[in-house]
Amino acid sequence: MQEESLWPNRKALKVSMHKTTMMFLGILPVIIGVILLTGLLIELLPVDILAAWFGQNALLDAVTGAVTGGISAGHPISSYVLGGELLNKGVSLVAVTAFLVSWVTVGSIQLPAEGVMLGWRFALVRNLLCFFSSILIALLTVATLGLAG
Amino acid sequence: MERKKAKGRVFGGLIFMLAVMVLYVIVFLLNEELGLDALDHAGKLLSRLAPVLVLVFALIFVSNLLIRPAWVKTHVGQHSGLRGWAVALAGGMLSVGPIYAWYALLGDLRDKGMRPALIAVFLYSRAIKLPLLPVMIHYFGMAYTLLLIAYLLLFSLLNGMVMEKFQRS
Numbered sequence: 001m002q003e004e005s006l007w008p009n010r011k012a013l014k015v016s017m018h019k020t021t022m023m024f025l026g027i028l029p030v031i032i033g034v035i036l037l038t039g040l041l042i043e044l045l046p047v048d049i050l051a052a053w054f055g056q057n058a059l060l061d062a063v064t065g066a067v068t069g070g071i072s073a074g075h076p077i078s079s080y081v082l083g084g085e086l087l088n089k090g091v092s093l094v095a096v097t098a099f100l101v102s103w104v105t106v107g108s109i110q111l112p113a114e115g116v117m118l119g120w121r122f123a124l125v126r127n128l129l130c131f132f133s134s135i136l137i138a139l140l141t142v143a144t145l146g147l148a149g
Numbered sequence: 150m151e152r153k154k155a156k157g158r159v160f161g162g163l164i165f166m167l168a169v170m171v172l173y174v175i176v177f178l179l180n181e182e183l184g185l186d187a188l189d190h191a192g193k194l195l196s197r198l199a200p201v202l203v204l205v206f207a208l209i210f211v212s213n214l215l216i217r218p219a220w221v222k223t224h225v226g227q228h229s230g231l232r233g234w235a236v237a238l239a240g241g242m243l244s245v246g247p248i249y250a251w252y253a254l255l256g257d258l259r260d261k262g263m264r265p266a267l268i269a270v271f272l273y274s275r276a277i278k279l280p281l282l283p284v285m286i287h288y289f290g291m292a293y294t295l296l297l298i299a300y301l302l303l304f305s306l307l308n309g310m311v312m313e314k315f316q317r318s
Binding site: 012013015016017019020023024026027028029030031032033034035036037038039040042043044076077080081083084087093097100101104105107110112113114115116117118122125126129130133136137140141144145148 | 161162163165166168169170172173176183186187188189190191192194195198202206209210213214248249250252253255256257259265268269272273275276278281284285288289292293296297300301304307308311312315316
């Protein structure tokens with residue numbers, strides 16, 4: 001029985017390159033679509049409008065934070081800067097935490113891409129789970145910080 | 150079967166891109182300035198994303214070349230055990246670039262036998278951005294940052310477990 005070499009041969013390289021190129025060409029429209037949609041949402045959701053959405057109730061703030069983070073998009077560093085600004089404008093830590101966590105875990109804008117690539121059932125359940133998790137994490141984090149003094 | 154699945158993904162992606170383009174046409178008709186600003190933002194995002202896409206292309210190529218279904222089954226497959234959870238957790242934390250750039254690779258690994266629960270763990274643990282920790286500490290303090298990371302780690306695993314239960318049902 002012939003032993004298989006660990007180093008890939010020329011044919012394997014060619015096959016893999018072809019497979020990767022085809023796969024990549026397949027995801028390009030999804031990536032371009034998500035980028036275009038992100039650009040549009042960043043223009044439609046300025047900080048002042050976001051700050052006005054928050055109230056005083058912890059649970060409601062967490063839900064609002066999670067919804068806002070979930071529909072926002074962009075680099076995570078933007079969420080830290082935006083979160084810091086919201087905190088400075090008097091928005092509660094629980095709301096900001098839900099906003100930060102939801103921003104990086106819930107992908108409502110990327111949902112079509114996730115649905116196409118990983119299956120709609122998987123994508124919908126996972127994002128719903130992430131949404132509720134962001135609310136729980138926000139409440140737990142602030143409560144734990146409160147207990148620790 | 151695999152070719153049919155791939156065709157479906159390409160078709161779905163094209164429909165999605167066309168739908169967004171139609172949305173842009175509507176925005177341009179209603180408010181040209183807003184449309185131009187959004188397009189400008191999108192252009193900047195694309196230029197920042199380009200190097201990450203090259204990296205993702207390279208990783209998918211390596212995955213296609215070296216990773217065999219047998220390896221996937223051992224390390225992140227149905228019977229990968231604790232090692233699978235650890236690999237998914239570390240992989241998510243160390244992965245760079247926007248989440249949607251990783252869907253294709255994860256879809257490919259799933260087709261090769263990756264456990265769906267571990268895909269969920271990978272995607273959730275991406276919330277922990279190690280290179281950005283100094284920025285987070287700067288804005289929210291050390292205690293808050295460490296506590297939030299601890300909860301994110303815990304919930305990454307919990308999400309994976311819940312997803313697994315759901316997939317089984």
